[in-house]
Amino acid sequence: GAVVSQHPSRVICKSGTSVKIECRSLDFQATTMFWYRQFPKKSLMLMATSNEGSKATYEQGVEKDKFLINHASLTLSTLTVTSAHPEDSSFYICSAISGLTYEQYFGPGTRLTVT
Amino acid sequence: KQEVTQIPAALSVPEGENLVLNCSFTDSAIYNLQWFRQDPGKGLTSLLLIQSSQREQTSGRLNASLDKSSGRSTLYIAASQPGDSATYLCAARNYGGSQGNLIFGKGTKLSVKP
Numbered sequence: 650g651a652v653v654s655q656h657p658s659r660v661i662c663k664s665g666t667s668v669k670i671e672c673r674s675l676d677f678q679a680t681t682m683f684w685y686r687q688f689p690k691k692s693l694m695l696m697a698t699s700n701e702g703s704k705a706t707y708e709q710g711v712e713k714d715k716f717l718i719n720h721a722s723l724t725l726s727t728l729t730v731t732s733a734h735p736e737d738s739s740f741y742i743c744s745a746i747s748g749l750t751y752e753q754y755f756g757p758g759t760r761l762t763v764t
Numbered sequence: 765k766q767e768v769t770q771i772p773a774a775l776s777v778p779e780g781e782n783l784v785l786n787c788s789f790t791d792s793a794i795y796n797l798q799w800f801r802q803d804p805g806k807g808l809t810s811l812l813l814i815q816s817s818q819r820e821q822t823s824g825r826l827n828a829s830l831d832k833s834s835g836r837s838t839l840y841i842a843a844s845q846p847g848d849s850a851t852y853l854c855a856a857r858n859y860g861g862s863q864g865n866l867i868f869g870k871g872t873k874l875s876v877k878p
């Protein structure tokens with residue numbers, strides 16, 4: 650089946666630094682990708698919708714200047730957490746929509762810890 | 765505003781039991797409802813997707829039902845196995861908005877004891 654990968658799977662960074670998370674669709678082209686955030690014992694929340702070649706659409710309450718999203722190609726979207734704070738520590742999951750089947754596939758997630 | 769609730773938050777059963785996980789949603793105008801499995805520290809695996817016009821979907825030992833009028837969905841797992849241990853999430857997708865705009869419940873953490 651279709652595979653979505655994320656890199657890194659886990660990252661620890663110091664407060665004030667920036668960290669980039671990559672999301673790749675490995676065997677299909679994804680015109681649309683999504684970034685979610687999951688806090689412990691909380692629901693998964695959609696952060697933004699990323700469309701190839703255009704600006705991301707952010708959900709209400711998500712700071713676009715803090716969570717920079719770039720969807721530079723049909724197989725890659727990146728999420729950069731800028732000036733990270735401990736409260737940004739979370740599990741970030743991306744998903745991608747196949748341009749062919751329109752099915753949605755989820756990545757394995759990235760655990761971000763900000764110290 | 766759509767809200768999705770899952771009960772119970774955690775469930776422990778002995779191997780071989782049949783079990784039901786519950787999901788309720790506040791806005792019945794859903795496009796579809798989807799059940800996922802999430803293993804610890806991992807992403808989501810889609811189990812079943814029920815369109816708003818459907819009442820149930822089956823895949824192997826799993827059966828998901830949808831009752832829009834009452835705002836409920838259930839996931840039935842037959843003959844549970846230790847390998848079924850995971851967190852099960854249900855998510856509602858409303859009309860309009862992007863395809864990724866799934867409203868997730870907090871999940872039910874299932875533990876199947878050998």
